[in-house]
Amino acid sequence: AQKITxxxxxxxxxxxxxxxxxxxxxxxxxxxxxxxxKQPSSGEMIFLIYQGSYDQQNATEGRYSLNFQKARKxxxxxxxxxxxxxSAMYFCAMREGLGNQFYFGTGTSLTVIP
Amino acid sequence: GAVVSQHPSWVICKSGTSVxxxxxxxxxxxTTMFWxxxxxxxxxxxxxxxxxxxxxxxxxxxxxxxFLINHASLTLSTLTVTSAHPEDSSFYICSAKSPGxxxxxxxxxxxxxxxxxxxx
Numbered sequence: 296a297q298k299i300t301x302x303x304x305x306x307x308x309x310x311x312x313x314x315x316x317x318x319x320x321x322x323x324x325x326x327x328x329x330x331x332x333k334q335p336s337s338g339e340m341i342f343l344i345y346q347g348s349y350d351q352q353n354a355t356e357g358r359y360s361l362n363f364q365k366a367r368k369x370x371x372x373x374x375x376x377x378x379x380x381x382s383a384m385y386f387c388a389m390r391e392g393l394g395n396q397f398y399f400g401t402g403t404s405l406t407v408i409p
Numbered sequence: 410g411a412v413v414s415q416h417p418s419w420v421i422c423k424s425g426t427s428v429x430x431x432x433x434x435x436x437x438x439x440t441t442m443f444w445x446x447x448x449x450x451x452x453x454x455x456x457x458x459x460x461x462x463x464x465x466x467x468x469x470x471x472x473x474x475x476f477l478i479n480h481a482s483l484t485l486s487t488l489t490v491t492s493a494h495p496e497d498s499s500f501y502i503c504s505a506k507s508p509g510x511x512x513x514x515x516x517x518x519x520x521x522x523x524x525x526x527x528x529x
Contacts, residue, residue, distance in 0.1 A: 338500055340520035377522045395441055397518060
């Protein structure tokens, strides 16, 4: 089974609107971390936001927030007030327990329309 | 945030030659670094985990004799693609595991800018 599933290969959003990028995960480890990364066309992976499995509150970082629904095993990324510079690939990733390995989803290509 | 550099950013080489890619953590010590490979419009695929002072751990299906990894210091890991062939053309990304600062910064992985390899 896939550890991380991103079901939206491509998304479009109007500038200044909010957009939600979906991510579901699969693990039996009670301790895990969930990450979102942005990859612009240059290729660099940019860390956006982190959510720990024991965190009581949803993580927020500026315009990024993570809608963490533990029972549903989902960790959707919400980008508020989209900007043209937000156009990029977005990857959801998970680390299980104290392990080093990151499991990445297949990514979602976001295009912000002026 | 933490900075990880990679060198070179672009490399074009002839088939049969070897190519070395460097990954450096610039402002923290990384006992563990990772090498990923990414094909166009696909996700990152972990190739190997590089541990300082010990042998790298390779993922299933990755040839350790073809992709040599050396983690000689706490800030440098190198990936050498030996006898490169056109099918080795890809985007190679390294990441370094940052220990984080207790109560301030969570442990996470920071990625380098990547190296595009084209083997002719």
